[in-house]
Amino acid sequence: MHSKNTVKYICEKYPSNNCYYYKQEIITHDCWDNLDSLAWSAPRPITKETFMKQKQAGFKTEIKYINKSPAKIYQLQLKEVAQKTK
Secondary structure (H helix, E strand, O other): OOOOOOEEEEEEEOOOOOEEEEEEEEEEOOOOOOHHHEEEOOOEEEOHHHHHHHHHOOOEEEEEEOOOOOOOOOOOOHHHHHHHHO
């Protein structure tokens, strides 16, 4: 179990109004006494309810606003698709 100092909860908000929630924990690659071996773990998905519950409990929370442009969609010519399937 992690303490309030070794865990953080992240909300990523996108222009499409989608929100994604994650949890990160401080981990060690050697031992806890070696501060150079400490790092944040990979973000693990959580629910909105968990994020809100932990925010109310006083855990560290971050809200990140992601402003990536939408993906470009390329339309292939029908001939190209037919040739690729042969």
